Amino acid sequence: MRLSRYFMPTLREAPADAQIVSHQLMLRAGMIRQEAAGIYAWLPLGLKVLKKIEQVVREEMNRAGAVEILMPTLQLADLWRESGRYEAYGDEMLRIKDRHDRDLLYGPTAEEVVTDIFRSYVKSYKDLPKNLYNIQWKFRDERRPRFGVMRGREFLMKDAYSFDIDEAAARRSYNRMFLAYLNVYARLGLKAIPVRADTGPIGGDLSHEFIILADTGESEVFAHRDLVEMGAPGPDIDWDGDLQPLVDRRTALYAASDEMHDKAAYEALPEDKRMTARGIEVGHIFYFGEKYSAPMGAKVTGPDGKDVNVQMGSYGVGVSRLVGGIIEASHDASGIIWPDSVAPFGAAVLNLRVGDAGCDEVCEKAYKALSDAGLDPLYDDRDDRPGAKFAATDLVGIPWQLIVGPKSVAEGVVELKRRATGERQTVSLDAALKAIIG
Numbered sequence: 001m002r003l004s005r006y007f008m009p010t011l012r013e014a015p016a017d018a019q020i021v022s023h024q025l026m027l028r029a030g031m032i033r034q035e036a037a038g039i040y041a042w043l044p045l046g047l048k049v050l051k052k053i054e055q056v057v058r059e060e061m062n063r064a065g066a067v068e069i070l071m072p073t074l075q076l077a078d079l080w081r082e083s084g085r086y087e088a089y090g091d092e093m094l095r096i097k098d099r100h101d102r103d104l105l106y107g108p109t110a111e112e113v114v115t116d117i118f119r120s121y122v123k124s125y126k127d128l129p130k131n132l133y134n135i136q137w138k139f140r141d142e143r144r145p146r147f148g149v150m151r152g153r154e155f156l157m158k159d160a161y162s163f164d165i166d167e168a169a170a171r172r173s174y175n176r177m178f179l180a181y182l183n184v185y186a187r188l189g190l191k192a193i194p195v196r197a198d199t200g201p202i203g204g205d206l207s208h209e210f211i212i213l214a215d216t217g218e219s220e221v222f223a224h225r226d227l228v229e230m231g232a233p234g235p236d237i238d239w240d241g242d243l244q245p246l247v248d249r250r251t252a253l254y255a256a257s258d259e260m261h262d263k264a265a266y267e268a269l270p271e272d273k274r275m276t277a278r279g280i281e282v283g284h285i286f287y288f289g290e291k292y293s294a295p296m297g298a299k300v301t302g303p304d305g306k307d308v309n310v311q312m313g314s315y316g317v318g319v320s321r322l323v324g325g326i327i328e329a330s331h332d333a334s335g336i337i338w339p340d341s342v343a344p345f346g347a348a349v350l351n352l353r354v355g356d357a358g359c360d361e362v363c364e365k366a367y368k369a370l371s372d373a374g375l376d377p378l379y380d381d382r383d384d385r386p387g388a389k390f391a392a393t394d395l396v397g398i399p400w401q402l403i404v405g406p407k408s409v410a411e412g413v414v415e416l417k418r419r420a421t422g423e424r425q426t427v428s429l430d431a432a433l434k435a436i437i438g
């Protein structure tokens, strides 16, 4: 992408009402624009990152055996009357009437819709297990939308729903999601801690939240240090094998959010293993058995010929919240530092003197080579001061910067900068391209 043709409305100053660094940087980098409280337009740079996170989540869901669908944002109130949640959900639900005076709502989650889909088609235990997910916008009329995309009213969620014949099978589905989630966050460059959690309006008796550590987080967590240090299981686990030991290794170590905190159990840990921190909830998984299948009549015929209610769980990832969460975890005084896996562009080419034949030629060559290698480079070909170009490229956090000025061109070299470390090297163009492309 040539920056002269792109739309990246960066700001020198963050608006005063942006309280946390991720919100400030998203506004300054021209990633989002607030349209109403808690409702945002995603500008090109923000959209690119959102789509990359979405894709990482999608790949890990697919790997763990979940199947993608797309459910509508608007749902029929009647389905929620069947489950008994329509009145109970309260003011967070945005209720709408259509021209026929039918009650609709903008979905805050999709247990009812997916249960309706499931019961229409699946009738036998032989078709189980199933896990259906979608990545779709949700609306919750939060009392206090704040911190930009962290607590929005309209936000993008990945929500998966599992259907099983009995509790043992449902736990296997839960375990798959538990481990897949750890892999998602690791690929996003995040350290996520699974903590025992309250189930809230979703319901159920088994639930974990996934929390990433950040001082600005809304949740307080108490955890065993070894859990914080433990890596993700990695993609090569046997998804059809026994996952319980991998889950147990993690759940055996103390970790809880404030609502579920057991002070005595925590204080029984050796002092050097106790860790208290603030964090951001970036995912939440639930096992709730028959909570929706029983009232909505989602039954299958079991091996003995008798009908049973399916056992369900649901699994949410805050996709749009993660954009802010990653920034909270990865930034410095100059701006965002994207992990390579979600960077909006793989590399930036900075032409410090546009119109100079030598600079233009080297930049075009670099731009073409990086494009051909699939790096999706951003070429700053605007007629602007070098200082402004450096500041903008640092601000938007592109992992590699290839800097071309008249002096370096005369010497037959370019400057290569790694955003994360600030490390700079003066090397030939070929060497720079090799370092970036690998």
Ligand code: 5CA
Residues within 6 Å of the ligand: 108, 109, 110, 111, 140, 142, 149, 150, 151, 152, 153, 155, 157, 158, 159, 160, 202, 281, 282, 283, 284, 285, 314, 315, 316, 317, 318, 319, 320, 321
């Ligand atoms: N039905 C279940 C799982 S599919 C569910 O809705 N779970 S949830 O309420 O915990 O939401 C899942 C994830 O969405 C949360 O972990 C959080 O990361 C994200 N989320 C929830 N509310 C918001 C919000 N107002 N703004 C941004 N992200 C949110």
